[in-house]
Amino acid sequence: DVKVTQSSRYLVKRTGEKVFLECVQDMDHENMFWYRQDPGLGLRLIYFSYDVKMKEKGDIPEGYSVSREKKERFSLILESASTNQTSMYLCASSGQRPQHFGDGTRLSIL
Amino acid sequence: AQSVTQLGSHVSVSEGALVLLRCNYSSSVPPYLFWYVQYPNQGLQLLLKYTSAATLVKGINGFEAEFKKSETSFHLTKPSAHMSDAAEYFCAVMVYGQNFVFGPGTRLSVLP
Numbered sequence: 001d002v003k004v005t006q007s008s009r010y011l012v013k014r015t016g017e018k019v020f021l022e023c024v025q026d027m028d029h030e031n032m033f034w035y036r037q038d039p040g041l042g043l044r045l046i047y048f049s050y051d052v053k054m055k056e057k058g059d060i061p062e063g064y065s066v067s068r069e070k071k072e073r074f075s076l077i078l079e080s081a082s083t084n085q086t087s088m089y090l091c092a093s094s095g096q097r098p099q100h101f102g103d104g105t106r107l108s109i110l
Numbered sequence: 111a112q113s114v115t116q117l118g119s120h121v122s123v124s125e126g127a128l129v130l131l132r133c134n135y136s137s138s139v140p141p142y143l144f145w146y147v148q149y150p151n152q153g154l155q156l157l158l159k160y161t162s163a164a165t166l167v168k169g170i171n172g173f174e175a176e177f178k179k180s181e182t183s184f185h186l187t188k189p190s191a192h193m194s195d196a197a198e199y200f201c202a203v204m205v206y207g208q209n210f211v212f213g214p215g216t217r218l219s220v221l222p
Contacts, residue, residue: 004153006153009151033209033210035212040119040214041214042200042212042213042214042215043200043212045209045210048209058209090153090154092153097142097159097161097204098142098144098156098202098204098210099154099156099210101146101154101155102153103151103152103153104151104152
């Protein structure tokens with residue numbers, strides 16, 4: 001069974017902090033994704049990666065960056081956290097299709 | 111570009127009643143279609159997928175969906191709702207070589 005693990009379920013940070021969200025998958029998937037989920041807006045794609053050291057912007061990349069140094073790990077970085085980045089963050093991975101999701105990280109920026 | 115609409119942000123049914131969650135998509139080429147379920151404080155779990163084989167797709171937990179090309183729809187149904195079905199449901203569309211596009215979600219409440 002595919003396992004996508006996000007390092008934290010709940011996280012509280014302060015405005016201006018640099019925040020790292022980690023995601024690890026165990027199925028040797030090429031593709032990994034970061035979404036944020038907000039009420040009424042569904043899932044919005046922040047960044048994705050189709051290979052190691054490769055990244056592509058999604059629909060809402062502003063204020064975020066990513067890192068994929070190893071195939072199994074995809075990190076989302078909030079360079080300088082702001083209150084409007086308070087949200088649920090979901091990581092997903094896929095081979096061909098479909099996408100498999102982690103349990104999410106609920107991030108609060110105070 | 112493809113898009114997904116889900117009619118009704120919140121649907122309530124009685125336990126034992128039919129569940130019908132609506133999904134319509136737009137795509138210029140034949141799509142792959144998916145339904146996901148999200149329980150509180152969890153990630154998304156795949157319910158079922160349509161990948162151009164049979165138009166009636168059966169998934170987990172008794173759910174099924176029918177792909178209707180003429181209506182550009184992929185509605186999710188279950189004959190008899192159970193309390194444990196209360197969750198948020200997302201429809202998603204993917205075209206080969208492009209990313210997933212998710213609908214806004216429908217929250218299903220099941221009343222005793």
